[in-house]
Amino acid sequence: MTVAIVGVGHTSFQSTTPDISFKEQMFEAAVKAYEDAGVNPRKDIASFLTAAEDYYEGYSIFDEFVPDQLGAVLRPVCTIGGDGLLALINGVMQIETGLFDVVAIEAHSKASDILTFPGIVTHGLDPIYNRAFNVHPYFVAGLEMRRYLHETGTTREQCAAVVVKNKQNALSNPSAAFAAKMTMDDVMNSEFVSDPLTRRDISPLADGVIVMVLASEEKAKQLSDHPVWLKGVGWCSDTPWIESRTWSAAEYARLAAERAYKMAGIKNPQKQIAFAEVDDWFSYKELQHIEALGLCENGEAGKLSEQGNFSRNGKLPVNVSGGRIGAGNLLEASALQSVLECVLQLQGQAGKRQVKDAETAVAQSWRGVPTATGCVAVLSSEL
Amino acid sequence: MNVKRRVAVVGAGITLFRRRLKETGKELSYLAANAALESAGMTMDDIDCVVMGTAPDAFDGIHMKADNLLDGAGATRKPYSRVYVGGGTGVFSPIGGWWHIASGLFDTCLVVAEEKMSPCIPHPQTAFRTIWDPIITRPLNPNLVWIFALEMNRYMKTYNIPKEHIAMVAVKNKGNALDHPSAQLAAKITVEDVLNSETMVWPVQRLDISPPSDGAAALVLTSEDVARKFTDAPVWIDGVGWSLDSAYWTNRDLCFPQYVAEAAKMAYKMAKITDPPKEVDFAEPYDPFTYKELHHMEGLLLAKKGEAPKLTAEGVTQRDGDLPMCPSGGLLGVGNPIAAAGLMKCCEMFWQLRNEAGKRQVSGAETGVAQAWGDLMQVGTVTVFRR
Amino acid sequence: MSEKVKDLRGTRLSAADLESKDTITFRGRPNAKYAWSAGIAYTKYLEELKNGRIVGRRCRQCDRVLVPPRMFCEQCFRATDEWVYVKGTGKINTYSISYLDADANRIKTPILVAVVDLDGASPGIGILHKLGNVDIEKIHVGMPVQAVWKPTNEREGSVTDILYFEPIKEE
Numbered sequence: 001m002t003v004a005i006v007g008v009g010h011t012s013f014q015s016t017t018p019d020i021s022f023k024e025q026m027f028e029a030a031v032k033a034y035e036d037a038g039v040n041p042r043k044d045i046a047s048f049l050t051a052a053e054d055y056y057e058g059y060s061i062f063d064e065f066v067p068d069q070l071g072a073v074l075r076p077v078c079t080i081g082g083d084g085l086l087a088l089i090n091g092v093m094q095i096e097t098g099l100f101d102v103v104a105i106e107a108h109s110k111a112s113d114i115l116t117f118p119g120i121v122t123h124g125l126d127p128i129y130n131r132a133f134n135v136h137p138y139f140v141a142g143l144e145m146r147r148y149l150h151e152t153g154t155t156r157e158q159c160a161a162v163v164v165k166n167k168q169n170a171l172s173n174p175s176a177a178f179a180a181k182m183t184m185d186d187v188m189n190s191e192f193v194s195d196p197l198t199r200r201d202i203s204p205l206a207d208g209v210i211v212m213v214l215a216s217e218e219k220a221k222q223l224s225d226h227p228v229w230l231k232g233v234g235w236c237s238d239t240p241w242i243e244s245r246t247w248s249a250a251e252y253a254r255l256a257a258e259r260a261y262k263m264a265g266i267k268n269p270q271k272q273i274a275f276a277e278v279d280d281w282f283s284y285k286e287l288q289h290i291e292a293l294g295l296c297e298n299g300e301a302g303k304l305s306e307q308g309n310f311s312r313n314g315k316l317p318v319n320v321s322g323g324r325i326g327a328g329n330l331l332e333a334s335a336l337q338s339v340l341e342c343v344l345q346l347q348g349q350a351g352k353r354q355v356k357d358a359e360t361a362v363a364q365s366w367r368g369v370p371t372a373t374g375c376v377a378v379l380s381s382e383l
Numbered sequence: 384m385n386v387k388r389r390v391a392v393v394g395a396g397i398t399l400f401r402r403r404l405k406e407t408g409k410e411l412s413y414l415a416a417n418a419a420l421e422s423a424g425m426t427m428d429d430i431d432c433v434v435m436g437t438a439p440d441a442f443d444g445i446h447m448k449a450d451n452l453l454d455g456a457g458a459t460r461k462p463y464s465r466v467y468v469g470g471g472t473g474v475f476s477p478i479g480g481w482w483h484i485a486s487g488l489f490d491t492c493l494v495v496a497e498e499k500m501s502p503c504i505p506h507p508q509t510a511f512r513t514i515w516d517p518i519i520t521r522p523l524n525p526n527l528v529w530i531f532a533l534e535m536n537r538y539m540k541t542y543n544i545p546k547e548h549i550a551m552v553a554v555k556n557k558g559n560a561l562d563h564p565s566a567q568l569a570a571k572i573t574v575e576d577v578l579n580s581e582t583m584v585w586p587v588q589r590l591d592i593s594p595p596s597d598g599a600a601a602l603v604l605t606s607e608d609v610a611r612k613f614t615d616a617p618v619w620i621d622g623v624g625w626s627l628d629s630a631y632w633t634n635r636d637l638c639f640p641q642y643v644a645e646a647a648k649m650a651y652k653m654a655k656i657t658d659p660p661k662e663v664d665f666a667e668p669y670d671p672f673t674y675k676e677l678h679h680m681e682g683l684l685l686a687k688k689g690e691a692p693k694l695t696a697e698g699v700t701q702r703d704g705d706l707p708m709c710p711s712g713g714l715l716g717v718g719n720p721i722a723a724a725g726l727m728k729c730c731e732m733f734w735q736l737r738n739e740a741g742k743r744q745v746s747g748a749e750t751g752v753a754q755a756w757g758d759l760m761q762v763g764t765v766t767v768f769r770r
Numbered sequence: 771m772s773e774k775v776k777d778l779r780g781t782r783l784s785a786a787d788l789e790s791k792d793t794i795t796f797r798g799r800p801n802a803k804y805a806w807s808a809g810i811a812y813t814k815y816l817e818e819l820k821n822g823r824i825v826g827r828r829c830r831q832c833d834r835v836l837v838p839p840r841m842f843c844e845q846c847f848r849a850t851d852e853w854v855y856v857k858g859t860g861k862i863n864t865y866s867i868s869y870l871d872a873d874a875n876r877i878k879t880p881i882l883v884a885v886v887d888l889d890g891a892s893p894g895i896g897i898l899h900k901l902g903n904v905d906i907e908k909i910h911v912g913m914p915v916q917a918v919w920k921p922t923n924e925r926e927g928s929v930t931d932i933l934y935f936e937p938i939k940e941e
């Protein structure tokens with residue numbers, strides 16, 4: 001594959017943004033991304049993709065409200081009903097067809113507009129089989145976490161360590177919404193939402209918009225001195241039936257990584273990957289995802305995390321940006337937040353939190369309860 | 384820009400289209416997917432990835448509904464994408480499938496479009512309450528048909544079009560649908576029947592409108608070399624195009640669908656079509672309303688602005704005419720399970736171009752165009768298929 | 771449908787089947803509530819409606835006045851430049867006569883719907899609203915109309931602060 005990210009733009013991530021509309025936020029991020037890439041959307045961008053889900057927005061057919069503030073009017077524009085990374089991957093494929101040379105990707109969260117978030121998540125459960133319980137929909141995560149801890153011997157403390165690390169990492173990310181200096185006790189003593197899952201194991205929602213500009217090899221070399229190349233992509237959905245899933249491991253992430261690594265020629269991820277941005281909607285998910293990506297042996301992520309292996313100065317830093325837990329849960333846009341961090345790091349633009357000598361990184365996403373759907377991308381500063 | 388790989392259609396499947404079907408969305412997806420695979424002589428093992436097309440979640444009443452439908456569409460443990468452009472989704476879903484294969488990432492792709500509108504009560508139109516801008520439009524309590532009536536009136540007024548000519552579209556399409564086994568509203572009716580039918584939102588009358596429906600459709604797409612292994616008669620996706628206009632539809636002149644024209648130009652350019660009325664043998668323009676078929680013929684550059692009604696009155700668009708439109712029976716006749724209805728049009732092209740359309744067969748069909756439309760009268764999606 | 775495919779699948783249900791209280795359906799209503807941020811442009815628009823005025827934004831590059839206002843020009847892809855008040859008068863761009871309410875129920879007294887191109891906005895820049903105080907037979911494209919406002923103390927900062935548009939009487 002020969003597609004690169006040549007421009008990124010984003011708003012800061014905030015717990016609430018009542019003074020500004022999603023359109024105005026998208027405009028801000030788009031202007032920044034196009035400026036970064038040195039392109040004029042009215043002339044240079046051939047196609048636009050946005051990642052959105054109607055119930056997160058409170059609109060049916062949110063696609064309607066996308067083009068104006070992206071400079072995309074009367075151009076090829078579409079919505080991908082998936083996370084930002086899936087939109088990016090579809091943009092990559094569009095370029096790979098040879099039809100387009102420059103494509104823009106947008107993902108956003110205006111979570112603060114949602115008054116009944118648990119109600120929305122519940123509406124994603126199967127209406128016939130899983131909605132009748134009248135319980136917070138994160139019971140699905142509670143079930144999964146219990147089985148994961150049970151099968152792997154991972155402890156609640158090890159999950160809590162993820163929260164402490166990601167909040168700490170976020171302190172060095174000026175865009176992050178939920179940076180904090182938190183102790184293990186703070187996490188362990190927070191109230192249960194769905195035992196063993198506590199309130200602090202859950203990433204808090206935030207608002208934010210991220211826009212990226214992708215380009216073909218030829219165009220990328222013209223546009224950018226520091227293009228970040230997409231070396232491999234993979235995505236996968238495991239069964240939608242929560243009753244028949246493998247709870248102990250993130251199969252969708254393993255299968256997606258298999259595909260992405262194959263494409264990127266990654267045979268030994270622990271050696272070849274310098275750092276990773278993985279989905280941490282819930283603390284234990286980071287551990288599951290680290291294992292699924294082959295960044296450690298199955299069941300070892302908790303222990304290694306506790307030992308600092310995945311800290312910013314550890315052997316294989318994970319979620320240096322702070323992830324969803326520290327930077328904020330941006331719904332479908334967190335997947336692009338992961339990519340954004342990889343881009344900034346690989347370009348040497350990550351400021352205080354810069355990881356040294358990083359050449360290859362992996363970004364991984366999950367769509368949240370009740371899905372078993374996610375994507376993986378391998379990125380590199382070298383073609 | 385040149386496209387790297389040619390993409391073929393090798394199978395198509397469809398369910399019944401009805402106001403209410405007992406099957407769930409998953410089950411409908413499965414029925415259509417299975418029929419398409421059977422027709423291609425393939426099983427799910429032959430499929431590398433799946434693309435889903437389905438319109439607003441509010442119909443099925445499931446948030447992130449594509450994730451719920453995925454096992455019905457055969458996507459379990461496979462790469463799976465939902466592509467979405469409102470009402471334009473049906474014709475857009477094979478475009479999504481097209482780029483999965485044309486990119487070189489995959490050799491086979493199952494495209495499934497599902498719509499289950501009946502769960503939405505009191506009426507599927509209730510789902511349309513939430514398509515509007517919540518701040519400047521929803522307080523007016525609009526019904527979706529309003530804006531189509533506004534567009535229809537603007538079109539009629541601009542080109543001085545008689546309602547009789549528009550009514551002929553309903554007569555033709557419901558008549559064509561008599562030969563389509565999936566059809567929900569096939570009927571032999573007259574222009575008078577249309578003109579005498581109940582006024583819903585003037586100038587839109589009852590027989591100008593397609594029905595809400597449940598249903599699903601599917602296509603199997605492959606790369607060129609894989610196609611040759613499964614069939615001697617592949618149908619080629621030679622052109623794709625899509626375009627989205629401004630959300631501020633009250634700031635646009637509704638007399639002409641510029642977004643459809645932009646999408647058509649893109650698709651024709653890719654298919655190297657320079658004179659569409661001559662080089663296209665038949666078309667399946669999107670016809671949720673009678674006038675839309677005419678509006679879209681013009682957007683597809685198959686008729687000059689304001690002239691599609693006249694061509695229709697002259698019989699040009701009949702199945703045995705010079706330029707048949709909606710030989711399937713269209714949404715007006717076969718039904719309108721939104722995304723599935725759009726994909727039904729692509730299925731129709733596949734069958735027509737393989738000379739398998741039976742009583743609906745258009746003679747000598749070599750190049751077909753399908754088109755859908757959606758969002759706030761704003762998006763055009765176009766595919767060109769060739770045998 | 772291909773002539774080669776004989777087996778057409780799907781099981782039809784009647785309306786009565788769905789209404790009956792058996793195991794065919796499972797009822798539910800989503801708990802989906804929102805408070806959408808109006809943002810900079812719409813907040814000003816709504817505030818001015820409360821004041822009995824219609825405000826738009828001008829883009830100096832294409833020299834258009836956009837109503838409803840937005841902080842960016844979709845054509846030029848740049849920030850719009852200034853607030854511009856447009857008139858409460860205009861011409862009917864297109865109209866329709868609705869015998870359906872929002873849930874598709876039939877209604878006896880039709881709702882008169884129009885896109886009104888506002889005086890002072892750029893050509894073709896209209897807003898969706900209703901017509902009132904008008905003879906249905908006389909409505910036509912191009913008809914001059916004016917906004918009829920709610921009494922000042924009843925306005926709440928909504929597009930419904932305009933009750934409807936009515937024909938301008940020829941002097």
Ligand SMILES: [Zn+2]
Pocket residue numbers: 829830831832833834843844845846847
């Ligand atoms: Zn401008």
